[in-house]
Amino acid sequence: MTFNPTKRFKRAAAIALLSLPVLALADAYPSKPVKVIIPFPPGGPTDVLGRIVAQGLAAKLGQPFVVENKPGASGMIGATQVAKSPADGYTLLVNASLHVINPSLYPKMQHDPIKDFAPVSQIADVPMVLVVNKANPARNLKDVIAQAKANSLSFASSGNGTAPHLAGEAFNVAAGLKLMHVPYKGSAPALSDVMGGHVAMMFDPLASSTPFIQSGMLRPIAVTTAKRVPTLPDVPTMAEAGVPGYEISTWYGVWAPANTPKDIVAKLSGEIAKLVREPETAKRIAELGSIPVGSSPAEFEAYNRSEQVKFDKIVKQSGAKLD
Numbered sequence: 564m565t566f567n568p569t570k571r572f573k574r575a576a577a578i579a580l581l582s583l584p585v586l587a588l589a590d591a592y593p594s595k596p597v598k599v600i601i602p603f604p605p606g607g608p609t610d611v612l613g614r615i616v617a618q619g620l621a622a623k624l625g626q627p628f629v630v631e632n633k634p635g636a637s638g639m640i641g642a643t644q645v646a647k648s649p650a651d652g653y654t655l656l657v658n659a660s661l662h663v664i665n666p667s668l669y670p671k672m673q674h675d676p677i678k679d680f681a682p683v684s685q686i687a688d689v690p691m692v693l694v695v696n697k698a699n700p701a702r703n704l705k706d707v708i709a710q711a712k713a714n715s716l717s718f719a720s721s722g723n724g725t726a727p728h729l730a731g732e733a734f735n736v737a738a739g740l741k742l743m744h745v746p747y748k749g750s751a752p753a754l755s756d757v758m759g760g761h762v763a764m765m766f767d768p769l770a771s772s773t774p775f776i777q778s779g780m781l782r783p784i785a786v787t788t789a790k791r792v793p794t795l796p797d798v799p800t801m802a803e804a805g806v807p808g809y810e811i812s813t814w815y816g817v818w819a820p821a822n823t824p825k826d827i828v829a830k831l832s833g834e835i836a837k838l839v840r841e842p843e844t845a846k847r848i849a850e851l852g853s854i855p856v857g858s859s860p861a862e863f864e865a866y867n868r869s870e871q872v873k874f875d876k877i878v879k880q881s882g883a884k885l886d
Contacts, residue, residue, distance in 0.1 A: 576618035592827050598654045602641025605636045607749070608770055608851060609677065611816040612686050612815050613657035615847055619838040620831070627653075637661055637724055639672060646674035650820040652827035656680070660726050660814045663871040665824075667878040668724040674712070675808035677871065681828050682863040683817040684835040687853035689768045690788040690812050691730055694781040696760050704785050707764065708738050716763040717743040726813035729764035729874060730787055732881035737806045744883075755779065768813055769794065769852030787811045794852070811877075814856075814870075816863060825860075832860050 574886055597620070610632065617628035630834050633641030636676045638661050648654035656662075662676050674680075693707070701707045710716060720728035723746045733794040735742055745762050747753035756762045758780050765772075766787060773794065775781040785804040801809035817835060819828055835881040836857030858866065877883075 566635070591784050592652055593624055593626040595653065596629050597627050598648075598818045599630045599657055600641045600654065601630055601632050601657050602634060603632065603659075604637035605632050608689070608768065608853075609638075609815060611851060612848065612853065616657060616686055616817065616835060619841075619844060619848065620834055621803050623834050623838065637665055637669070637722070639665055639669070639674070640704055642676070642706060643673045645818065645820060646679040648820050650681075650822040650824075652823050652831070654820065655683070655831075656818040657686070658816065658818065660812075660870060660874075661724065662818070663723060663867050664726070664729065664815070664874045664878075665739065665813055666871070667875040668883065677867060679821050680818040681821055681823045681858050682867055683819055683828055684832040684860070684864050685814060685816040685856040685858045686835065686839060686864060687848050687851075687855055688788075688812050688814045689745060689770060689851075690774055690786050691727060691766045691768050692776070692786050692798065693734075693764060693766050693784040693801070694754075694757065694772050694776065695764045695784060697782055698756055698760060699763070699782065700782065701782075704799075704806065704846055704876070707784055708740065708805070710763070711738075711740045711742055712846045715741075716745070717745045719745050719757055719762040719765040721750045721753055721767070722746050722748060726811065727766045727768070728880070729877050729883065730811045731764060732883050733809065733811055733877045734766070734801075734806070736877070736880045754781070766811075773852055792854075815853075816867075818833060828860050832858070832863075 599617045601610050603609045614630055617630050622626045632646055633839050638658055642656055642658060645654055645656040693699055701710055718731040721732060731744060747775055750767055753765055757765045776783050783795055783798045785801045788809045791800060839855040839857040845855045
């Protein structure tokens, strides 16, 4: 066999030329406006955090990141739209942890939250807090559990299948209780009924409950995270208060359609990580009762999978199932 250096050089040159568009893809991205789908109404925490990220990316990358609210079906309408969009980086999804919870609750979905998406980055983690009415004599978790075992009590949530709903169901399982779930259309009406004494308690994200805790309308009993939160340093975790191993939070992230070029996903992930750690942005996120995260695509994918397993177990143990 005759060695032909010219032929080998031509082949190497051809391979290099073919790879140029791929290598240049991330550098050229974005070259036009990017659509950011938020599958909830304007004004909620997903929308607020999504707009913070969209505005930040627009400033950093020099193209508009245009937010479109597509609410409905626990975030599934907007998510399905993104799943079916071209995998070119010009359609993104900002969603809550419901994204990976929904398959455990809904037997029929038009998308798979793992297979149909490329995880980009987690934006923030949001601790929840168990709160009771200021008139409730309970001062700690043991008091709450004693009340629940002695009486038929209920807990409110921001809606069926939400993280606050499943936090309550996990509490039922862990503490051997039978609290009745009362779903509402959002945190505001649920908290209103807790403050009014119509419902005994609620697991709620810090963002919406903190003002009422500060005003004395609600009493915080325990936070749902593994560690205490800086804004409520005197409030114990659920584990510290008597329910070992209890850890649940709601969280928010960014996804692209599956098969979006990895260099584009990596570029977006890197920019989001830098953005959420900038002092001004971190302060805005903290004011929402959230903890800035910023994760790599691999980290966020692993977190998606582990959270789906955790919530699936909670759903099965509690029997919470939706049509």
